[in-house]
Amino acid sequence: MVALRSVVVGCGSALPARVVTNDDLAQRVDTSDEWIVQRTGIRQRHLADESETTSVLGVRAAQAALGEAGLGPEDIDLVICATSTPDHTFPSTATQIQAGLGIHQGAAFDLQAVCAGFVYGVATADKFLTTGAARRALVVGAETFSRILDWEDRTTCVLFGDGAGAIVLEAREGAGTKSDRGVLTASLRSDGRHRSKLYVDGGPGSTGTTGFLRMEGRDVFRFAVGSVTDVIEDAFRASGTTAEELNWFVPHQANRRIIEASADKLGIAREKVVLTVDRHGNTSAASIPLALDAARKDGRIREGDLVMIEAIGGGFTWGAAVIRW
Structure with a gap:
């Protein structure tokens, strides 16, 4: 097909x-x-x-x-x-x-x-x-x-x-199979009930100011490790792939402890995890493409590799995608 x-x-x-x-x-x-x-x-x-x-x-x-x-x-x-x-x-x-x-x-x-x-x-x-x-x-x-x-x-x-x-x-x-190059699947979720955990306390429609970022770090950590595996499991299931088949896991670069705990929970070997948080900090929506480019430039990610990207953001919003490079 x-x-x-x-x-x-x-x-x-x-x-x-x-x-x-x-x-x-x-x-x-x-x-x-x-x-x-x-x-x-x-x-x-x-x-x-x-x-x-x-x-x-x-x-x-x-x-x-x-x-x-x-x-x-x-x-x-x-x-x-x-x-x-x-x-x-x-x-x-x-x-x-x-x-x-x-x-x-x-x-x-x-x-x-x-x-x-x-x-x-x-x-x-x-x-x-x-x-x-x-x-x-x-x-x-x-x-x-x-x-x-x-x-x-x-x-x-x-x-x-x-x-x-x-x-x-x-x-x-x-060919319509998991061997194809390209985006094989993506799974997205959000739950606006968690606004107070990570947000900016301003905006043109509310305060008329830019505002500052506010975060309840422990709650974000717990949610990131405990509650976002659903999109990753959905992505594996929809693409017909497994954690063992992954060549590289490229998560949002927020916190090394979150990244490693999430990988361990999902059965993804740590040597398959791309980490740039030490050099870049948390760059929000920029963190995954920055990490992808770093891993491309140093020769880790190559054509044909199976790559998963995954992130959680304020709101909360979260998602994962499986890509054959």
Whole structure:
């Protein structure tokens, strides 16, 4: 049976030039390198300067992805940007990335699912491509979370960083089996009852302010490890794959302890887990594509590898997708 698949043909990333270590933060808030590393695995993060907006980082990552794919702006007819830190209330950051790349056709829009945004973006692009509504899609995860942090709150300001990652997906025919290259399946969930666990305390429709990120860390940890395995198990079941068949598990890079506990619970060997949280911190929707690009550049992820991406974000939103690279 012939089936259209959304095949990854390019991957790219962009990080701000400024690197901030845990020791740097210890000069600003009451914390230490030992405290941060022990609880999160984070050693440093990149923070954007005034000129490095979310769209600027997104354009840089997208250009790298297009370059790897050997494609130009005329080849893209869909741009999706997953972000919680848009340049403006409107227009969408995706349209600014579209303009920055010189793309003048097709559609562009933002998608807001916080840290799960990139998984949601991949799932959404896959629907466009496999139904014939688009030929090639650019999926970008881009964030400047440093803009919404309370730098007096040591429990949150040490966790996050800025950056962007992008992939190019192209509709190609496959045999309709799990051996096909491309997105094999995606499973998405959300439950708005958990808003108070992880949220920003502002917005144009409520306070008229940007607000700051607020988090109940222990509750988020428990939910992330205990309650999000449903989408991963759904994705394995729908794609006919297993944890043993995975070559790489590329989860949202929030906290090393969460990542390792989740992998252990699912029976995914730790040597198959891609970790970049030590270098990047939590970059929300950008964390998965940043990790994908890192693993591509160092030769770990290769064509034909079976890759799972997975994330949980505020709301809560969560999701997983299985991709044959």
